[in-house]
Amino acid sequence: MNLPTLPDTLREQHSGKGWPLALVGSLLLLVSGLLSWSFDPSILGDISIAFWPASLQLFAMILGAVGVLLALMHRGPLHRLGDWFDTALGLRALGTGSLLFVVFSLVAIASEAGGLVNVNPGGWLALAGALLLTVGARFVPQRQLNSFAKAKANPVLEIVVIVLGMAAILFGAAYVLGRDDPWIFVGFLVMAAVAFMALARAGFFTWMSHVAQRHRHVLTLAAFVVAFLFPFTQDGSDANMSIATQVLIFAATAIGLNIVVGLAGLLDLGYIAFLGSGAYVGAMMSNAASATIGWKPPFIVVMLIGACVAATLGLIIGSPTLRVSGDYLAIVTLAFGEIFRLSMFNLDGNNGPDLTNGPNGIPGIPDLNLFGFDFGKPHTVFGIQLGRFSNYYFILLLLIGFIILVFTRLNNSRIGRGWVAIREDERAAEAMGVNTFGLKLLGFAVGAFLAGLAGTIKAHQDTAASPDQYIFLESAFLLAAVVLGGMGTVAGVLIGATILKLLPEKLRFFSEYRLLLFGLLLVIMMRVRPEGLIASKRRQLEFHEDDEELAQEVQADHLIDAAPEAAR
Amino acid sequence: MSHAVHESDLTRPASAPAMLEVKDLEVSYGKIKAVKGISFTVGQGEVVSLIGTNGAGKTTTLRTISGLLRPSAGSITFQGKRIDDVPAHEIVVLGIAHCPEGRRIFPQMTVEENLLLGAFTREDGEIGKDLQEAYELFPILQERSKQPAGTFSGGEQQMLAMGRAMMSRPKLLMLDEPSMGLSPLMMKRIMTTVRTLQDRGTTILLVEQNAQAALRLANKGYVLEVGKVVLQGTGRELLTSDDVRKAYLGED
Numbered sequence: 001m002n003l004p005t006l007p008d009t010l011r012e013q014h015s016g017k018g019w020p021l022a023l024v025g026s027l028l029l030l031v032s033g034l035l036s037w038s039f040d041p042s043i044l045g046d047i048s049i050a051f052w053p054a055s056l057q058l059f060a061m062i063l064g065a066v067g068v069l070l071a072l073m074h075r076g077p078l079h080r081l082g083d084w085f086d087t088a089l090g091l092r093a094l095g096t097g098s099l100l101f102v103v104f105s106l107v108a109i110a111s112e113a114g115g116l117v118n119v120n121p122g123g124w125l126a127l128a129g130a131l132l133l134t135v136g137a138r139f140v141p142q143r144q145l146n147s148f149a150k151a152k153a154n155p156v157l158e159i160v161v162i163v164l165g166m167a168a169i170l171f172g173a174a175y176v177l178g179r180d181d182p183w184i185f186v187g188f189l190v191m192a193a194v195a196f197m198a199l200a201r202a203g204f205f206t207w208m209s210h211v212a213q214r215h216r217h218v219l220t221l222a223a224f225v226v227a228f229l230f231p232f233t234q235d236g237s238d239a240n241m242s243i244a245t246q247v248l249i250f251a252a253t254a255i256g257l258n259i260v261v262g263l264a265g266l267l268d269l270g271y272i273a274f275l276g277s278g279a280y281v282g283a284m285m286s287n288a289a290s291a292t293i294g295w296k297p298p299f300i301v302v303m304l305i306g307a308c309v310a311a312t313l314g315l316i317i318g319s320p321t322l323r324v325s326g327d328y329l330a331i332v333t334l335a336f337g338e339i340f341r342l343s344m345f346n347l348d349g350n351n352g353p354d355l356t357n358g359p360n361g362i363p364g365i366p367d368l369n370l371f372g373f374d375f376g377k378p379h380t381v382f383g384i385q386l387g388r389f390s391n392y393y394f395i396l397l398l399l400i401g402f403i404i405l406v407f408t409r410l411n412n413s414r415i416g417r418g419w420v421a422i423r424e425d426e427r428a429a430e431a432m433g434v435n436t437f438g439l440k441l442l443g444f445a446v447g448a449f450l451a452g453l454a455g456t457i458k459a460h461q462d463t464a465a466s467p468d469q470y471i472f473l474e475s476a477f478l479l480a481a482v483v484l485g486g487m488g489t490v491a492g493v494l495i496g497a498t499i500l501k502l503l504p505e506k507l508r509f510f511s512e513y514r515l516l517l518f519g520l521l522l523v524i525m526m527r528v529r530p531e532g533l534i535a536s537k538r539r540q541l542e543f544h545e546d547d548e549e550l551a552q553e554v555q556a557d558h559l560i561d562a563a564p565e566a567a568r
Numbered sequence: 569m570s571h572a573v574h575e576s577d578l579t580r581p582a583s584a585p586a587m588l589e590v591k592d593l594e595v596s597y598g599k600i601k602a603v604k605g606i607s608f609t610v611g612q613g614e615v616v617s618l619i620g621t622n623g624a625g626k627t628t629t630l631r632t633i634s635g636l637l638r639p640s641a642g643s644i645t646f647q648g649k650r651i652d653d654v655p656a657h658e659i660v661v662l663g664i665a666h667c668p669e670g671r672r673i674f675p676q677m678t679v680e681e682n683l684l685l686g687a688f689t690r691e692d693g694e695i696g697k698d699l700q701e702a703y704e705l706f707p708i709l710q711e712r713s714k715q716p717a718g719t720f721s722g723g724e725q726q727m728l729a730m731g732r733a734m735m736s737r738p739k740l741l742m743l744d745e746p747s748m749g750l751s752p753l754m755m756k757r758i759m760t761t762v763r764t765l766q767d768r769g770t771t772i773l774l775v776e777q778n779a780q781a782a783l784r785l786a787n788k789g790y791v792l793e794v795g796k797v798v799l800q801g802t803g804r805e806l807l808t809s810d811d812v813r814k815a816y817l818g819e820d
Contacts, residue, residue, distance in 0.1 A: 414688065421674050421685050428672035431634055433660025433689035433736060 019075050021136025022091050026067025028129025029098060033061035035122030037105070043112040044183055048120070055184045056105045059191035060126050063098045066195050067133055070094065070202060074140060088142040090202025095134035097194030102130045104190055108183040145203070158211045159218055165208070166222040174233035177240040177506075185506050227397055231390040232382070241389035243505045248396040249275075249458050251497035254481040255403050255490060256450035261479065262488035262536075263407075263416060264443030265423030266322070267330040269475050270337025274310040274448040276470035278455020280344060281306035283362040283465035284355065290362050292355050299368055303456045310452025311445045313340075318444040322437060337475050344467040361466025368395070368460045375460070392461045399457060403450050404490050410446070411488070419443060480518060484525055486532025495533055586645075587612045587771050588633070588664075588740055593642035595625070595632050602628040604795035605642065610740065610788075615762065615772045617782040617803065620792035626775040627669050629792075630742050633773075634666040635659040646740070661689045665738035669745050669775075671729040675718025679709050682717050682728055686735030695735070702731035705761065723754035730761065734770075741765065742773045747781060759785060783807045791815075 037047040037057055045055040053061060072078045074087035106123055110116045172192065179185045199205065212219045234240050257271045284293045285302045297305075321332040348358025356362065367376030367388070375391040410416050418439045421429035430436050459465045477500055485496025504514050525532070586609040595603040603625040610616045618626045631637045633644055635656035644652040651659055660666075665686070674682050683702055687695045703710035706727040712720070717728055726746055733741055743762065747755040759781050766772055766785075776782035783789050786803035791812060799811060806812050 414684075417677075417681060417685055418688060420677060420681075421688075424674045424676055425672055427636065428668060428674065429685070430636060430656045431660075431666045431668050431672070432685050432732070433657045434685070435655075435657040438657075 018136050018139025018141070019071065021132050022074075022095070022140055023068065023071040023136075025095070025129045025131070025133030025136055026064050026071055028064070028132060029060050029067060029102075029126055030064030030129075032122050032126035032129055033057040033064065035125060036120040037122040037126070038109050038113055038120055039118050040113040044108060044181060045179075047109075047122075050122070055179075055181075056108065056187050057122070059187055060098075060102065060105070063094065063101060063191060063194060064129065066198055067091065067094050067098070070198065074143070082143055083146050084207065085202045085204060086142065086145055087202055088137070088140045090198045090204075091133070091137035091140055093201040094194065094198035095130070095137040097190075097197055098130040099127075099134050101187070101190050101194055102126045104187060108187065112183065155215070159215060161208075161211060162215060162219055162222050166226045170226045170229060170233065173230065177234075177243070179506075182507055182509055224397070224401065228394075231386055231393055232384050234390070235384070238387040238389050241387060241393055243502060245389050245392045245396055245461055246505075247498050247501045248393065248400055249454055249461070250478070250481065250501045251494050252396065252400045252403050252454040253451050254478050254485075254493045254497045255400070255407055256447045256454070257478050258482050258488065258490075258493050259407060259410065259450070260443050260447040261482050262493075263411060263423075264419040264440055266440060266443060267326070267333070267479075268444075268447070269330050269334035269472070269479065270317075270340070271333070271447070271451065271478055272470045272472075272474040273337045273340035274314060274451035275455040275458065275474075276340055276344065276465075277310045277313055278306035278452035279459040279462075279465045279469075280356060280362070280455075281309050281452070282456035282459030283365050286362075286365045286459065288362055288365045290357055290360075290364060292357070292362070299370060299456075303453055306456035307449045307452035310455065311449040314444045314448030315441065318441045322440045322444065334472065334475075337470075337472055341467050341470050341472075344470070356465075356467070359467060361464055361468075362459075363464040363466075365459055365463045365465070367463075368392075368457075370395075389461075392457070396454075396457060396461075399454060403453075406446070406450065407490055415439065415442070477518075480522060484522065484532060486534040486536065488536040489532070489534050492532050492534035586610065587647060588773070589643075589645040590629070590633070591643045591645070593629065593632065593644065594640050595628050595637055596640045601640075602795055603632070603639075606790075606792065606795070606797045607642075608790050608797065608800070610771060610773050613766070613769060613771055614787040615766050615774060615785050617774045617776060617779075617786035617789045618792055619776055619779040619782055619789060619806075621777065623794065624792035625795040626792055627744055630666060630744050630773070630775055631668075633659075634664060634742065636666075657689060660736050660738075663737070663739035665733040665736045665741050667729050667733040667741065667743045667746065669748070671722075671725045673717045673720075673725050673728050673732065676716055678714050679717050679720075679728060680713040682732050683709070683735050686732035687737075689736060698735055698737065702734060705734070705764070706731055722749050723751065723757070726750060726754070726758055727761075730758070734765070738770065740771045740773060742775070744775045745777060746774075747776065747778045755781065779812065780807070783812075 033053040034051050034057075036050045038044070039048060041048040047054050047057050069078070070085075070087045070090045073082040073085060074091070075082070102123075106116065106119055106127065109119050109123060172188075176185060176188050179188065230244065231241060253271070253275050256274075257268065260266050260268050260271070282302055284291050285296055285305070287296045296302075317333070317336045321329060324332065344356045345359055347353060347355040348360075350358075367374060368391075369375065373391075375395070376388055378385050378387045379391065380386070410419075418429065418434045421432065421434055422436050422439060426436055462469070481496035481500045482493055483496075484499065485494065486492025500518070504511055510517065529535075588610040590609070591607050592605045593603055593607070594601060594605050602623075606625070606629065608616070608618070618629065620626055628637065632639050632652075635651070635654055635658075639652050642652075643650055646659075646662060646664060649662070651662065651664075654662070674685065677685070680699070683699055684695070687698065703713070708724060709728060709731055712724075717725065720728065730743070730746065733743075746758050746762070750758065755778070762772060762774065762785055774782055774786065783803045783806050786806075789801060789803050789806040790797050791799035791806065799806065799809065801809070
């Protein structure tokens with residue numbers, strides 16, 4: 001998103017003109033949202049009425065507001081904040097991005113209403129604003145910045161920022177999930193990406209990461225509260241909640257896989273089989289008409305059995321194969337995934353014991369019923385109706401909380417350190433007394449156990465278990481979520497899982513090109529940001545070994561981490 | 569061959585009770601025999617040096633003692649217990665620490681994490697105390713305790729590797745070419761530390777190509793050539809031996 005930078009001499013000559021241009025451009029963007037953008041009221045959620053901004057107009061106003069904020073931080077009433085944030089870089093990113101957004105909007109109007117002739121002055125004003133902002137921002141000089149490490153913290157303010165940020169995420173998620181028009185959906189994503197980039201370039205997220213480190217518990221709590229509140233924004237509609245539960249199952253499984261891939265460094269291409277084995281255990285012990293085992297213990301027991309079966313499978317496949325590594329392990333696990341699927345396909349009584357009903361699977365799995373709480377029925381809480389999927393959403397939220405807890409505890413433990421050592425230099429780790437084989441097997445088993453837990457819930461939520469749900473492609477998607485989001489981090493995998501599950505659901509029109517686009521996305525990611533969207537600092541170092549600055553940064557971050565310990 | 573130190577007519581150096589005894593050890597990589605029946609002992613509290621050129625089998629010997637390789641014949645006894653089929657991670661528990669060739673620190677882990685990894689097999693409550701001790705031994709490690717170890721210079725990495733090995737509280741410390749690629753000054757520093765560790769009661773098995781430095785420190789030395797012990801004696805004897813001087817010290 002960066003245009004070639006200007007020669008310094010040119011920037012110095014005109015440094016005084018950049019700021020007013022950028023400010024005016026931002027104000028124009030802000031005002032343009034209040035004007036009519038199109039003659040046609042039937043498109044894009046009606047953007048034809050003045051002083052009644054909708055969809056794209058709102059997005060433009062948000063971008064304009066960010067621009068005004070950054071400009072006023074550079075010079076004006078908020079200039080003291082400009083000592084900390086790189087407003088010039090932020091404005092430049094915002095300018096380029098806004099231009100991109102407005103052009104996208106004009107294309108949207110033209111394509112929906114039939115030609116650019118349908119664009120009203122508001123749209124053109126937005127274009128003018130974005131152009132002014134782009135040009136002006138080029139001339140805004142960079143200021144000398146203070147380091148956040150020296151910032152004096154105001155805890156109340158910081159917590160307010162966390163809460164506001166989380167509220168924005170909740171509101172944004174609820175809003176974007178409610179949009180069915182793909183233009184508006186993509187427009188929102190473009191706007192969010194531009195705002196994110198601008199704030200990131202200004203150093204806002206560096207500050208946020210410092211804040212997050214100081215208030216880790218507040219942040220975690222706020223994230224869970226937001227996730228918990230989400231169903232209440234959906235007004236009893238099951239369509240979005242169904243997607244949300246799928247995202248949660250996918251994310252829970254992906255975090256389990258992240259233990260195996262991200263922490264222990266073992267490439268597993270058949271991980272979906274562990275989710276599948278959990279699901280099949282859940283299905284077989286569910287009292288479904290076609291369930292093959294007549295026994296129906298309490299669900300918590302079923303969960304444990306499912307998880308243990310998955311972990312046992314993990315041990316069985318792991319003990320002979322974990323002596324090989326790298327490519328060989330990937331091939332063996334890939335084969336294991338297929339063996340699982342084919343076994344489920346064939347255990348129908350003709351070729352062995354009748355356990356899975358073969359290709360028909362086990363349909364008609366009844367809804368969960370825990371302590372008299374029927375997951376199949378809608379419930380009303382605080383006057384808001386919560387449907388069937390909301391019920392599953394809550395139990396999955398508990399599960400994912402548990403899985404995240406296991407992940408972080410392991411990551412920060414002696415075992416986690418052993419895994420990192422194995423990943424970095426297996427022979428040296430062995431010489432240090434790390435039981436490499438045992439630890440790798442443990443990683444495999446823990447990952448499988450967690451996937452098995454998720455599987456038992458998934459069986460009830462899907463109301464069926466069949467072999468075709470557990471194809472190789474699913475394993476590949478899980479791995480893609482881990483790689484895309486960032487190996488070894490929780491937040492990254494959550495984002496990766498959300499992207500990979502949500503986009504195909506909302507953008508049905510490109511479903512045929514889904515694989516093509518994901519392939520492209522991964523190729524671009526590997527080129528631009530191989531460490532994933534949210535990288536663990538250690539991973540980042542792995543990919544950018546020569547980056548002295550990064551090494552310094554890692555050290556600085558560790559110092560912040562260590563400071564409270566030293567104080568104790 | 570000089571008369572004084574030729575293996576056949578050399579009286580075994582007087583030594584402390586053997587802590588480690590290697591007997592007729594043979595190790596092969598597939599069909600290639602890297603170690604062809606060597607025997608030596610390391611006594612309690614001694615510094616023993618194995619010297620020799622590339623391919624003499626020094627590193628292979630150390631890797632076999634620490635359980636990373638399996639011998640094809642012969643025996644290794646540590647404190648009276650056969651350890652040649654004990655897995656590597658249990659050998660560390662028994663009290664042998666291996667500071668491998670090329671240092672092999674974990675580059676993306678911080679200095680402190682590297683040190684803690686050295687104490688991986690320990691579950692007692694004194695790890696923090698030993699961490700402090702490692703920092704006292706090498707103050708630079710404390711200064712940079714939160715820095716990724718990969719950003720270190722060779723000498724600092726060697727210090728870290730030694731500190732890491734000491735974290736397992738070894739009875740026997742095996743150092744594989746600690747002076748490799750270091751400046752003379754840094755080498756001196758490392759060798760002084762070896763002496764310090766010995767004074768503290770650690771038994772040390774030192775593998776070196778830099779024969780002079782290694783022999784000066786050693787109570788006992790063994791000269792290896794293509795998988796066999798060709799000379800042995802006290803450090804002083806070997807230092808003054810004509811054969812050693814010609815072959816390894818570059819003197820005429």
